[in-house]
Amino acid sequence: MTGVSKTSPLSRAAKWFDPRARTISTIGFILNRITALGLSFYLFLHLIMLGQLAQGPQAYDGFLATVHSPIFVFGEVLVIAAGFIHGLNGIRIALNSFGVGARYQKATFLVLLSIAVICSLIFAVRIFTV
Amino acid sequence: MSTPKWVVTFQIYRKKGNADPHFDEFKLEVSPDEYVLDGIERVWAFHDRSLAFRHACHHSTCGACGMRVNGAEKLTCITLIRDVTQDGGVLRIEPMRNFPVVSDLAVDMGILYTRMEMVEHQPVNSDAKEAIQPEARPAGPVGEEEDYIRLSDCIECGLCISACPISGSSPEYLGPAVLAGAHQHGIKGNEQLLKLVDSEDGVWRCHSAFECTAVCPSFVEPGWRIMDLRKQVIGERFKRLFRGSSPKIIDTMEASK
Amino acid sequence: MSKPKVIIIGAGFTGVATAHDLALRGFDVVVVERGEIASGTSGRTHGVLHSGGRYAVSDQESAVECIDENMILRKIVPQVIEPNGGLFIAIDESDLAYAEEFIEGCNACHIPIQELTARQALEMEPNLNPKVLAAFTVPDGTFDPLRLALSFAASARKNGARFRTYTEMEQLIIDGQGNVTGVKVWDRTTDTHEEIYADLVVNATGAWVGEIASHAGAHVPIKPTPGVMVAFDQRLVQRVINRLNKPGDGDIVLPQRRMMVVGTTSFEVTDLDYVPVVEDQVKIMLERGEELVPGIRKTNVRGAYMATRPLIGGGSTGRSIARTFKCFDHKETDNIDGLVTITGGKATTLRAMAEKTADVVCQKMGVQAVCTTKEVPLLSYRDYYLQNN
Numbered sequence: 157m158t159g160v161s162k163t164s165p166l167s168r169a170a171k172w173f174d175p176r177a178r179t180i181s182t183i184g185f186i187l188n189r190i191t192a193l194g195l196s197f198y199l200f201l202h203l204i205m206l207g208q209l210a211q212g213p214q215a216y217d218g219f220l221a222t223v224h225s226p227i228f229v230f231g232e233v234l235v236i237a238a239g240f241i242h243g244l245n246g247i248r249i250a251l252n253s254f255g256v257g258a259r260y261q262k263a264t265f266l267v268l269l270s271i272a273v274i275c276s277l278i279f280a281v282r283i284f285t286v
Numbered sequence: 287m288s289t290p291k292w293v294v295t296f297q298i299y300r301k302k303g304n305a306d307p308h309f310d311e312f313k314l315e316v317s318p319d320e321y322v323l324d325g326i327e328r329v330w331a332f333h334d335r336s337l338a339f340r341h342a343c344h345h346s347t348c349g350a351c352g353m354r355v356n357g358a359e360k361l362t363c364i365t366l367i368r369d370v371t372q373d374g375g376v377l378r379i380e381p382m383r384n385f386p387v388v389s390d391l392a393v394d395m396g397i398l399y400t401r402m403e404m405v406e407h408q409p410v411n412s413d414a415k416e417a418i419q420p421e422a423r424p425a426g427p428v429g430e431e432e433d434y435i436r437l438s439d440c441i442e443c444g445l446c447i448s449a450c451p452i453s454g455s456s457p458e459y460l461g462p463a464v465l466a467g468a469h470q471h472g473i474k475g476n477e478q479l480l481k482l483v484d485s486e487d488g489v490w491r492c493h494s495a496f497e498c499t500a501v502c503p504s505f506v507e508p509g510w511r512i513m514d515l516r517k518q519v520i521g522e523r524f525k526r527l528f529r530g531s532s533p534k535i536i537d538t539m540e541a542s543k
Numbered sequence: 544m545s546k547p548k549v550i551i552i553g554a555g556f557t558g559v560a561t562a563h564d565l566a567l568r569g570f571d572v573v574v575v576e577r578g579e580i581a582s583g584t585s586g587r588t589h590g591v592l593h594s595g596g597r598y599a600v601s602d603q604e605s606a607v608e609c610i611d612e613n614m615i616l617r618k619i620v621p622q623v624i625e626p627n628g629g630l631f632i633a634i635d636e637s638d639l640a641y642a643e644e645f646i647e648g649c650n651a652c653h654i655p656i657q658e659l660t661a662r663q664a665l666e667m668e669p670n671l672n673p674k675v676l677a678a679f680t681v682p683d684g685t686f687d688p689l690r691l692a693l694s695f696a697a698s699a700r701k702n703g704a705r706f707r708t709y710t711e712m713e714q715l716i717i718d719g720q721g722n723v724t725g726v727k728v729w730d731r732t733t734d735t736h737e738e739i740y741a742d743l744v745v746n747a748t749g750a751w752v753g754e755i756a757s758h759a760g761a762h763v764p765i766k767p768t769p770g771v772m773v774a775f776d777q778r779l780v781q782r783v784i785n786r787l788n789k790p791g792d793g794d795i796v797l798p799q800r801r802m803m804v805v806g807t808t809s810f811e812v813t814d815l816d817y818v819p820v821v822e823d824q825v826k827i828m829l830e831r832g833e834e835l836v837p838g839i840r841k842t843n844v845r846g847a848y849m850a851t852r853p854l855i856g857g858g859s860t861g862r863s864i865a866r867t868f869k870c871f872d873h874k875e876t877d878n879i880d881g882l883v884t885i886t887g888g889k890a891t892t893l894r895a896m897a898e899k900t901a902d903v904v905c906q907k908m909g910v911q912a913v914c915t916t917k918e919v920p921l922l923s924y925r926d927y928y929l930q931n932n
């Protein structure tokens with residue numbers, strides 16, 4: 157058997173992120189992969205940060221300073237956006253799996269993505285202005 | 287003839303035996319209203335007799351001619367050159383993904399056919415109404431005594447499997463056409479089929495990229511069918527929860543009805 | 544005891560059916576095909592399982608072959624057939640005038656027909672031309688070309704036949720006496736050449752039989768005659784619709800899956816490997832097709848394609864043998880032993896062609912074995928691939 161099993165699983169999975177010649181549905185698929193990886197990474201970071209707290213008040217102050225730097229705030233916006241995208245997209249997929257609206261999944265995706273973008277923007281504006 | 291000719295460069299994937307694959311280029315004069323497969327057949331007839339490719343019916347009923355044209359899965363016998371390139375343009379022709387390459391553009395469809403047999407997909411369908419999706423139903427009024435027999439819509443071309451990102455990363459995944467086949471056969475009361483579908487490599491492996499539905503030339507809508515199968519599988523599980531889990535009991539209950 | 548070995552060149556309908564028959568009769572069979580199974584004419588037919596009605600007036604020998612084989616195929620390979628029947632319909636006076644001959648012809652060829660009123664015909668097929676004047680039902684059907692061929696190939700394989708696809712016959716191997724003892728082939732998947740020897744070579748290359756036989760200096764009177772077909776993206780009829788008249792251009796509309804196919808025309812060519820779809824022919828054909836099913840005008844073309852009939856042209860007697868088939872033992876026709884050619888016929892008569900050929904092969908090789916293909920159900924076409932794994 158040539159072609160199918162020769163490549164490693166990782167390089168095969170890398171093809172997930174290639175949107176060339178694919179449709180809007182793949183954008184949804186890719187966004188869900190990326191946000192899932194992003195959120196998992198964030199969770200990991202989050203736990204490390206929490207671990208820092210246990211090291212005493214000084215560490216905690218230093219930590220707060222970093223967290224308020226613009227880069228971190230921007231990262232926070234990304235996390236929120238990822239949460240919205242992944243969550244809303246997940247609702248679409250869950251509904252589809254119960255046989256609801258699978259025929260209209262493209263339209264549903266576009267509507268939910270728009271909602272996710274709008275919510276993220278509102279959040280971004282608020283977080284940068286307060 | 288009436289339409290002016292175009293010059294199109296066919297970039298064709300080549301592979302012979304164990305030699306490394308490469309691309310060959312052929313510049314062809316074509317009519318934009320010819321099909322991509324016509325161009326490929328001409329390359330074989332007049333330029334390179336060693337070119338291997340699958341084809342038979344030339345009108346979208348056999349499912350042999352699936353390939354990737356500029357990256358996208360196409361049934362090349364019904365894909366107009368006009369729709370995929372322009373005068374002076376390029377057509378990059380590659381074999382389908384996720385199938386072993388026999389040579390050049392020809393792939394081994396064995397996996398798909400084996401799995402279609404596994405899910406008991408019927409090549410002919412006597413319940414024609416069910417086989418045709420509402421939006422794809424023939425224009426003619428449908429009579430009462432509609433007992434004609436139809437060949438199934440799925441032409442087993444494999445395009446959906448080539449386009450599916452999950453089939454690419456998990457070769458064990460049954461794949462869209464196969465799950466659609468199980469859906470058409472029906473899982474009700476079919477313990478074995480239910481088990482196959484309700485498994486790691488069955489409906490739950492799908493991650494909703496819906497590329498299968500996008501590339502299917504036959505309007506089988508595998509994406510929708512997989513979702514509908516999930517609904518059915520969940521329904522079956524619920525039923526079992528309340529009826530007790532032994533399939534034997536269910537069998538006798540069905541039988542006594 | 545080793546089995547007698549036969550090489551079959553060509554895996555169109557004729558080749559695969561012959562492989563099935565010979566494998567059942569205990570031969571060691573190797574099929575060499577330069578493309579995929581059914582990549583020649585066979586894959587590209589309309590796919591009408593002929594009742595014989597089309598030939599009942601002009602060519603009764605073919606008509607009888609068709610109706611007999613039609614009934615057999617329904618029985619042995621139902622999984623690739625839409626057995627929905629057909630209609631012959633009259634649209635104008637000249638069609639009506641043909642009706643009498645048609646009825647006589649069908650009776651003579653035991654083709655079961657039933658006369659319908661125009662009203663009944665329209666009830667059965669609402670999309671027919673409302674101007675229909677009369678109609679007859681016939682037991683036509685539709686088949687999927689590739690899958691019909693694969694079913695025979697799968698069954699042949701089960702009985703030991705080997706299929707070498709993408710393997711082109713380059714030369715016939717000829718011994719000192721001018722007799723054929725094997726073939727020299729080119730495997731296009733590996734780009735290698737080899738020689739295969741056998742007790743007998745069967746030339747089943749359809750329209751290409753003349754070219755192949757000429758390698759041994761033998762002659763086959765073949766007249767390759769292509770025709771154009773067009774597929775549409777809707778299924779406006781559920782049965783095969785024929786024009787009640789002598790066979791002509793665009794006089795068949797048939798359903799297949801969710802499509803409709805209109806056929807066909809007839810012209811002559813010299814280069815067989817690539818015959819272009821001629822636009823003018825498509826146009827004429829559509830105009831004629833619309834006379835049967837006017838709705839065609841409003842549906843979209845899904846594909847236009849063509850295929851080349853292997854018609855047997857006037858032999859030495861000058862008598863044209865229309866649509867029937869013929870098996871040539873080149874020992875008798877050209878004094879060349881080891882080569883048998885089978886051609887002509889129709890997809891519908893593939894099994895009968897194979898039976899005839901296998902009879903000739905058995906007789907030549909002194910093998911006593913009867914034909915059983917009329918009764919043996921064929922395997923699922925999928926088995927052809929299943930046996931790979």
Ligand SMILES: Cc1cc2nc3c(=O)[nH]c(=O)nc-3n(C[C@H](O)[C@H](O)[C@H](O)COP(=O)(O)OP(=O)(O)OC[C@H]3O[C@@H](n4cnc5c(N)ncnc54)[C@H](O)[C@@H]3O)c2cc1C
Binds near residue numbers: 557755887
């Ligand atoms: C337009 C049209 C419509 C038709 N419609 C119908 C219909 O509706 N119903 C019906 O019953 N019949 C129909 N027919 C008739 C029927 O299709 C043919 O009679 C039949 O397909 C012939 O099959 P075959 O195996 O003899 O030839 P082919 O299918 O042509 O097989 C010959 C094979 O030999 C191979 N070959 C050639 N040279 C070599 C070589 N050097 N080495 C190896 N292999 C080689 C070719 O690749 C090819 O696959 C139609 C024919 C035409 C033209």
Ligand code: SF4
Binds near residue numbers: 441443444445501
């Ligand atoms: S479901 Fe559609 S794309 Fe997939 S094999 Fe069947 S016809 Fe082809």
Ligand code: FES
Binds near residue numbers: 343
């Ligand atoms: S050649 Fe049969 S589907 Fe394209």
